[in-house]
Amino acid sequence: MFKRSYEDGIERSRLTLKEEGASKSGITPMLYSVCFLCVFGSSLVHGYSTGVLNAPEFTIQDFYNKTFTERYNKLISISLLNFLWAFTVSVYLAGGMVGIFLAGYFANRFGRRGALQFSHIFAVLAAVFFGISRPLKVFELLIIGRFIIGFSAGIGSGVVPMYLTESAAKHIRGSLGVLHQLGLTIGILLSQILGLEEILGGVDLWPVLLIFTAFPGFIVSFLLPFVSESPRFLLIVKKDEKRATEALKAFRGEDHDVKDDLQEMREEQRQLQDEPPWTMKQLFKAKKLRFPFCFFVPCVGQQLSGINVVFYYSTGIFKEAGIPDDYLRYATLGTGVINVAMTIITVYLMEKCGRRPLLLYGMIGMGISAGIITICLNVKHVAPGLSYLSFICTLTFVVSFAIGLGPIPLFLGGELFKQGPRPAAMSFSGMLNWLANFLVGLSFPFILSGFKAFTFIPFLVVVVIGAIITFKYVKETKNKTYEEIAQIYYGNDEHKSLENGEVELKD
Incomplete structure (x- = not known):
């Protein structure tokens, strides 16, 4: 065990040095x-x-x-x-x-x-x-x-x-x-x-x-x-090592030694051949994967949080809030500017703060913003000046989304699932994401008509529930290897069985 850990450490150090050298070349x-x-x-x-x-x-x-x-x-x-x-x-x-x-x-x-x-x-x-x-x-x-x-x-x-x-x-x-x-x-x-x-x-x-x-x-x-085509596609799917080598050199540089990259892809190809094929049915029946399924919560919450209400219908929302018609388009434009700026900033925050805190803080910020927007919509006739506070809270709603539910669900599944179940899990989560988006877009005009000034209440409930589930079940994965993540979610026994290629499909 000690020898294996020592050798793994040496190998990781060697790869790190190699990667640092590669990074210098840009x-x-x-x-x-x-x-x-x-x-x-x-x-x-x-x-x-x-x-x-x-x-x-x-x-x-x-x-x-x-x-x-x-x-x-x-x-x-x-x-x-x-x-x-x-x-x-x-x-x-x-x-x-x-x-x-x-x-x-x-x-x-x-x-x-x-x-x-x-x-x-x-x-x-x-x-x-x-x-x-x-x-x-x-x-x-x-x-x-x-x-x-x-x-x-x-x-x-x-x-x-x-x-x-x-x-x-x-x-x-x-x-x-x-x-x-x-x-x-x-x-x-x-x-x-x-x-x-x-x-x-x-x-x-x-x-x-x-x-x-x-x-x-x-x-x-x-x-x-x-x-160039994807090197992994060329080697693992098309089994064309010559073209894969040429693609690797194009992506890494002609002077870069691609032997380690090729070896890594060959190992991935071997693992795919050794593992049983994963289907949607097997994905849901495997007990060991049930805790990582918490990943589906932010995937669905990303759309059910109400963010696309802002992008699809912000003009109508700002008009309902009392923003003058001459300023509606600029208010809508402001949401797009804030969204782009915060997404750029989140690239830095992701490795600085971690996934779990950003998810939690983002959903809390969205919940507070939605609550204030609801209050403003209900008292705008008494205090017209609150229309502008509603506009500001709409922007903070977008900011909170951009640091949490916006970027994180896109790659979190890749950290929680191994190569075998990952494609099925990511395909299913992608379908859930688009389905939730579809339902929100289709139903929102009727929600707006029925709830009127309380339109953001359903989305407030969603982000509160999402924050609770995230706090209870989602673990931090920043700077953790797959082995460490597996021990967090699966436990030692399950992790060993996964490493041995055993897949539990019974309920």
Whole structure:
């Protein structure tokens, strides 16, 4: 035991020194290129599509109303208009659920690079539907386009983190893993800027605002063939060691010795062959994995917390709060700026403070902000000045989300699950995330209509429950090896059985 620990320590020290030497050389041009193409072509589009309907909300609703009136010679009812708008917003998420469910298949079928190219085809198709919707006076085409662009973004949200982490060296994988969330927040901000009435959010140009969704992916599709495929895909899936070696040298540098990287991938390939295949059924029946399932709580809470209410409907919320119409667009734009800035800061806070404290403090901050917003909405007629406090608390709500529930659920599962159950666990959590997002987007107009000034109460309840579960079950994983995490969640006996490849599938 002592000899093994000593040898492991020497090996870790050797790898650390090697990684430190690699870090001095910086990131290679190839890795820079892949990061840019992934974030610009997929992550940014995902965020852009999330927020693009926010600013021109009332303009597009007016298009629905006029189209319905011309078609049926009667005015559309308020309830039907609310449903159509909620469905237009939420059908994007339904497409995303289908896309992320199939992302793993496409990534293995076409490769990481090929899967992204494949997803961009659907982005261009969606732009066609957006472009012909108004000239043909068929608002249903806009809804179909929203589903298609959601499908494209769903594939990208599953493939991009995989592509980046598989291509990066160990010492920068975590940093690159956050780039997807950063690209998403930048996309939301970009949609808010271009959605301003004087830019593309006006009556005449809102179709162009939607068509722009396809522009990044269209450009990236022509550039992706010039970058390297994921080395892990080439070796482990395609079993092409020659191309994997060439890809590694491109990502690490021509002077870098890639023998250790190749050996690591060969070992991973051997472990995958030795382990039994993990299915969704086995995932839920394995007793040893039940404690790590607490990871699903922040994944679902990320969407049920109400954050997308701010991104989808902030214009309406600020108007209800009493913000003057001339300042609504700038209030909405402020949420995007804060979101991007805090996501950048969180890259530093993640390793400084740890996962668990940021989750807890973030949810507590969201709960306090939601409570104050509720109070302000209820007393705004008595004290009109509180409208601006409601605006400030909306920003603190976004700040609290950006340091906790925003970035952490994206990679927490990768730390809690081994290679075997990890794909199934991450696929399931991704579907839960998109499903929760879909339900919030679809139901919020009716929540707003029913709860009125108490709209944020359901989300307040969610973050309180999430904070309690996090405090009780989620353990800190910062700077811990898998062995240490396994002992925390599984215990020594379970950890030994996992290391021996034994999988408990009985209830």
